[in-house]
Amino acid sequence: xxxxxxxxxxxxxxxxxxxxxxxxxxxxxxxxxxxxxxxxxxxxxxxxxxxxxxxxxxxxxxxxxxxxxxxxxxxxxxxxxxxxxxxxxxxxxxxxxxxxxxxxxxxxxxxxxxxxxxxxxxxxxxxxxxxxxxxxxxxxxxxxxxxxxxxxxxxxxxxxxxxxxxxxxxxxxxxxxxxxxxxxxxxxxxxxxxxxxxxxxxxxxxxxxxxxxxxxxxxxxxxxxxxxxxxxxxxxxxxxxxxxxxxxxxxxxxxxxxxxxxxxxxxxxxxxxxxxxxxxxxxxxxxxxxxxxxxxxxxxxxxxxxxxxxxxxxxxxxxxxxxxxxxxxxxxxxxxxxxxxxxxxxxxxxxxxxxxxxxxxxxxxxxxxxxxxxxxxxxxxxxxxxxxxxxxxxxxxxxxxxxxxxxxxxxxxxxxxxxxxxxxxxxxxxxxxxxxxxxxxxxxxxxxxxxxxxxxxxxxxxxxxxxxxxxxxxxxxxxxxxxxxxxxxxxxxxxxxxxxxxxxxxxxxxxxxxxxxxxxxxxxxxxxxxxxxxxxxxxxxxxxxxxxxxxxxxxxxxxxxxxxxxxxxxxxxxxxxxxxxxxxxxxxxxxxxxxxxxxxxxxxxxxxxxxxxxxxxxxxxxxxxxxxxxxxxxxxxxxxxxxxxxxxxxxxxxxxxxxxxxxxxxxxxxxxxxxxxxxxxxxxxxxxxxxxxxxxxxxxxxxxxxxxxxxxxxxxxxxxxxxxxxxxxxxxxxxxxxxxxxxxxxxxxxxxxxxxxxxxxxxxxxxxxxxxxxxxxxxxxxxxxxxxxxxxxxxxxxxxxxxxxxxxxxxxxxxxxxxxxxxxxxxxxxxxxxxxxxxxxxxxxxxxxxxxxxxxxxxxxxxxxxxxxxxxxxxxxxxxxxxxxxxxxxxxxxxxxxxxxxxxxxxxxxxxxxxxxxxxxxxxxxxxxx
DNA sequence: CGCGTCACG
DNA sequence: GACGTACGTGACGCGT
Numbered sequence: 037x038x039x040x041x042x043x044x045x046x047x048x049x050x051x052x053x054x055x056x057x058x059x060x061x062x063x064x065x066x067x068x069x070x071x072x073x074x075x076x077x078x079x080x081x082x083x084x085x086x087x088x089x090x091x092x093x094x095x096x097x098x099x100x101x102x103x104x105x106x107x108x109x110x111x112x113x114x115x116x117x118x119x120x121x122x123x124x125x126x127x128x129x130x131x132x133x134x135x136x137x138x139x140x141x142x143x144x145x146x147x148x149x150x151x152x153x154x155x156x157x158x159x160x161x162x163x164x165x166x167x168x169x170x171x172x173x174x175x176x177x178x179x180x181x182x183x184x185x186x187x188x189x190x191x192x193x194x195x196x197x198x199x200x201x202x203x204x205x206x207x208x209x210x211x212x213x214x215x216x217x218x219x220x221x222x223x224x225x226x227x228x229x230x231x232x233x234x235x236x237x238x239x240x241x242x243x244x245x246x247x248x249x250x251x252x253x254x255x256x257x258x259x260x261x262x263x264x265x266x267x268x269x270x271x272x273x274x275x276x277x278x279x280x281x282x283x284x285x286x287x288x289x290x291x292x293x294x295x296x297x298x299x300x301x302x303x304x305x306x307x308x309x310x311x312x313x314x315x316x317x318x319x320x321x322x323x324x325x326x327x328x329x330x331x332x333x334x335x336x337x338x339x340x341x342x343x344x345x346x347x348x349x350x351x352x353x354x355x356x357x358x359x360x361x362x363x364x365x366x367x368x369x370x371x372x373x374x375x376x377x378x379x380x381x382x383x384x385x386x387x388x389x390x391x392x393x394x395x396x397x398x399x400x401x402x403x404x405x406x407x408x409x410x411x412x413x414x415x416x417x418x419x420x421x422x423x424x425x426x427x428x429x430x431x432x433x434x435x436x437x438x439x440x441x442x443x444x445x446x447x448x449x450x451x452x453x454x455x456x457x458x459x460x461x462x463x464x465x466x467x468x469x470x471x472x473x474x475x476x477x478x479x480x481x482x483x484x485x486x487x488x489x490x491x492x493x494x495x496x497x498x499x500x501x502x503x504x505x506x507x508x509x510x511x512x513x514x515x516x517x518x519x520x521x522x523x524x525x526x527x528x529x530x531x532x533x534x535x536x537x538x539x540x541x542x543x544x545x546x547x548x549x550x551x552x553x554x555x556x557x558x559x560x561x562x563x564x565x566x567x568x569x570x571x572x573x574x575x576x577x578x579x580x581x582x583x584x585x586x587x588x589x590x591x592x593x594x595x596x597x598x599x600x601x602x603x604x605x606x607x608x609x610x611x612x613x614x615x616x617x618x619x620x621x622x623x624x625x626x627x628x629x630x631x632x633x634x635x636x637x638x639x640x641x642x643x644x645x646x647x648x649x650x651x652x653x654x655x656x657x658x659x660x661x662x663x664x665x666x667x668x669x670x671x672x673x674x675x676x677x678x679x680x681x682x683x684x685x686x687x688x689x690x691x692x693x694x695x696x697x698x699x700x701x702x703x704x705x706x707x708x709x710x711x712x713x714x715x716x717x718x719x720x721x722x723x724x725x726x727x728x729x730x731x732x733x734x735x736x737x738x739x740x741x742x743x744x745x746x747x748x749x750x751x752x753x754x755x756x757x758x759x760x761x762x763x764x765x766x767x768x769x770x771x772x773x774x775x776x777x778x779x780x781x782x783x784x785x786x787x788x789x790x791x792x793x794x795x796x797x798x799x800x801x802x803x804x805x806x807x808x809x810x811x812x813x814x815x816x817x818x819x820x821x822x823x824x825x826x827x828x829x830x831x832x833x834x835x836x837x838x839x840x841x842x843x844x845x846x847x848x849x850x851x852x853x854x855x856x857x858x859x860x861x862x863x864x865x866x867x868x869x870x871x872x873x874x875x876x877x878x879x880x881x882x883x884x885x886x887x888x889x890x891x892x893x894x895x896x897x898x899x900x901x902x903x904x905x906x907x908x909x910x911x912x913x914x915x916x917x918x919x920x921x922x923x924x925x926x927x928x929x930x931x932x933x934x935x936x937x938x939x940x941x942x943x944x945x946x947x948x949x950x951x952x953x954x955x956x957x958x959x960x961x962x963x964x965x966x
Numbered sequence: 967c968g969c970g971t972c973a974c975g
Numbered sequence: 976g977a978c979g980t981a982c983g984t985g986a987c988g989c990g991t
Contacts, residue, residue, distance in 0.1 A: 618989055619970055646971065672972060676986055701983055705975085712985045715974035723973075747975090747982095799981035808980060867978045878982040882975090915975045915983090 043163045043298065044083055044093035045156045047174030048133050049101040052076055054194055056126045070315055070554060073132045077317060079193050080140055083173065087300050095298040098137045099155045100146040107149065108282055115227065115282060122450065127475040131384030131453040139311030141304055147292050153178055157285035160188055162295060178219065178283055180204045183212040209241035217250040220280035229279045232272045234264060250280050316554040357503040357544060364536035365415040366528050368432050373439060376407055376415055377446050383409045385453040387543035390462045391535050393420065393522040397464045398578065398686055398693045402436065403524040404531065405443065408539035416532040424525045431528045440469050447473045455479065457495045457542045460698065463574040478570050479542055482549040484699035485562045489847070489857030493699045499541045502548055507541060508534045561854045565887055566698065568894045573696045580691030581730055581911045585682050588729045592678040595670050602667040609660040616667055619645045632658060673717065677726045684711045696913070703879050704854045704886040706913060714914045727963035732921050739927065739958040740965035741934045742917035745770060746885045747798050749950040754851065754880065755834035764950040777827045778820060793824060797831060798881055800874025835877055842876040850883035851946055889916065892941040899937045905930055922958065931956040
């Protein structure tokens with residue numbers, strides 16, 4: 037039985053865009069990063085399911101746009117130039133299209149230099165010549181040119197509508213063979229095809245109906261009576277001809293794969309099941325095998341985002357892997373490099389890692405780049421290696437310019453997902469080389485979002501924890517201590533094993549962690565908050581902040597003099613010299629030599645000499661104690677700030693570049709290191725001087741914007757405390773209001789106490805601790821807490837609910853879904869347990885605050901750009917504060933944008949019951965900006 | 967490398 | 976009744 041073959045050509049690229057915007061669950065204001073892929077998967081299933089049915093496919097292929105420029109760009113550089121970049125949460129879905137298609141065992145075709153429309157045209161003509169029927173699965177009006185009665189039709193799966201000649205006539209008023217002429221006249225704003233001004237669909241159709249084709253219209257302008265139309269046709273004749281060529285489909289290119297290879301053989305369940313499990317598409321998963329494809333009840337939306345109660349009290353089972361390092365390849369020829377790049381493109385994702393000569397990525401130079409496309413399939417591309425010593429030559433390697441020139445299109449290819457572990461480091465390295473890595477995933481950030489509080493997130497540790505695999509250690513490759521060598525001196529074979537393994541492990545980790553994000557309800561915080569932050573923070577680190585070295589040196593000198601004077605006075609008062617900086621010696625001097633009373637010994641058997649103890653003694657009139665306190669303050673300021681900060685000024689940029697750890701704080705906060713710019717003094721006048729060393733470039737000011745009492749506001753919202761919410765709404769003094777509620781009167785004393793109590797609440801209160809802080813008996817501390825809970829019952833409920841949840845689940849969540857795990861919440865040791873409980877009460881509040889400022893940071897550069905303030909630069913984040921460098925004269929404009937972005941950071945995901953108040957100030961330096 | 971101390975939010 | 980005495984960080988100096 038010679039049934040007629042029927043080829044279905046799926047326009048994958050256009051489908052995913054429409055699915056993203058139009059699928060019902062995706063009108064959801066957050067979007068879901070797998071939503072468009074889900075729609076695509078469901079659509080593909082429905083189509084492939086039609087095998088053996090009337091008018092169903094016998095052959096099928098998905099056609100994609102290769103990202104390269106096409107001949108149309110050469111004709112017209114404005115072609116598709118007005119396309120906005122795809123939405124951020126759509127980008128990571130592009131590569132998944134290929135993965136999904138492969139899961140159905142359906143060919144996926146793309147070709148450099150050809151758009152999907154052209155490939156579709158080529159296949160359509162070829163199939164028609166072979167006597168086949170063709171259905172083009174798309175609703176792109178350009179493709180309507182291909183429709184042919186009884187041979188070629190289109191299928192718009194969004195509306196489940198067949199498009200034949202009748203439908204084309206309906207839409208264009210002309211047959212398919214004239215559609216190109218109509219399009220040429222009316223233009224196409226989506227592809228930026230110019231057309232002729234003043235001519236829209238109606239006029240274009242009317243003209244083509246009257247004259248037959250474009251050339252005849254252009255040759256007949258003398259007959260046209262409307263003067264403006266006539267003039268436009270004459271003036272823009274060339275644009276119309278150009279437009280005609282732009283909409284012309286290429287139909288004579290060789291087929292990348294022969295027609296017969298597109299035969300549909302049903303849907304083998306296995307790769308499909310794996311893909312659906314990986315994506316967490318549960319309702320589709322239920323259909324695998326069960327109905328053998330019978331159910332085409334359409335795609336039932338959607339459980340992508342359904343956050344099932346996660347069994348996350350215990351981490352997932354280990355999965356033992358076998359790493360075969362002999363399969364790794366050192367890439368030293370152009371042919372090999374091209375082969376790896378092609379492999380990565382075909383795969384749609386690639387794990388990457390960079391090796392450098394230096395850990396400081398602001399000054400480091402690239403030693404090489406490793407890629408991994410599949411487990412055990414990884415390579416290392418050396419580009420900056422030198423000889424191991426003066427006598428040996430550099431190994432054979434490709435020129436760095438050539439390698440980076442070839443990697444750039446891959447690393448910037450929107451259809452290829454780049455995966456790295458701690459991408460921020462690599463991102464900065466590539467940014468220096470003019471490469472903007474995108475789209476990307478970061479397995480460090482994924483691991484942090486999934487397992488904060490119950491796991492470390494280093495690649496080597498994760499390899500051990502997830503795969504029972506021991507990575508080659510950096511030390512074994514580069515050595516330790518004085519004998520340590522930089523990576524660019526490591527011999528090529530050892531470098532390849534080490535570097536390729538990192539990319540290999542990273543890829544395997546990604547495969548393992550990715551599906552857990554949806555399963556555990558973490559896609560939002562990952563996709564919308566932490567993942568974009570990699571690039572946001574990378575930019576800030578590269579910018580750095582200017583520090584006035586001379587000023588710091590002067591301050592160091594002043595401190596040194598004062599410290600020396602204090603030392604002499606301490607020795608006099610203590611009857612002899614000793615090492616003041618040694619708590620051990622100081623304790624002995626105070627409590628043994630001087631015989632002071634009340635020395636407390638801790639578990640180390642050492643006297644405590646901390647600030648509380650010394651303050652107590654100083655209050656009792658012990659001069660040494662006061663002198664030591666002053667000495668400590670000054671030595672701390674000198675060693676940690678005035679001296680250390682000078683050494684941190686980068687020789688190349690003359691600025692200080694901190695590094696922000698994205699996984700540093702379990703609550704979701706950032707942590708700043710080398711140097712820590714989140715603990716620059718402010719609380720004392722003498723320490724505050726250090727802030728004046730942070731300055732703006734000439735012609736600029738530093739601007740500081742900070743959230744006012746953000747954690748208390750969030751507590752008011754989350755615990756639903758009407759009095760607090762009302763006070764914030766009215767802009768009242770919140771501590772005074774608390775004092776009124778607690779003590780019935782407001783004065784300096786009660787307001788101070790109320791402030792302490794408010795903070796105690798945020799930190800997980802204990803009556804003992806509060807009593808100690810307030811310096812009152814513990815009974816009174818307890819009474820105050822009881823009164824607080826009576827006045828603000830929501831607080832009690834919040835604490836009880838939070839504790840009940842964390843005891844049940846082992847983790848807490850912020851308002852945006854961020855998890856923090858508390859393995860100690862059921863610890864037998866009561867002190868561990870109590871500590872976990874206090875931390876668990878605090879984590880949702882501190883973490884939500886972190887989520888908010890991160891959202892603001894991710895949006896800031898775009899908002900500034902939109903306001904024409906692209907020369908305003910966000911430099912630092914200090915938990916509830918952002919610091920900017922602003923050109924003089926633009927302060928007010930910048931302040932307004934910054935305030936707006938920060939104040940609206942919760943929206944549109946959340947509507948808070950309290951306003952977020954942002955205080956903005958500026959001046960020549962950080963100190964003056966407050 | 968652990969501890970104590972102290973800088974910040 | 977034991978436990979330890981507020982949440983989250985990072986850097987420095989001392990002493991081992």
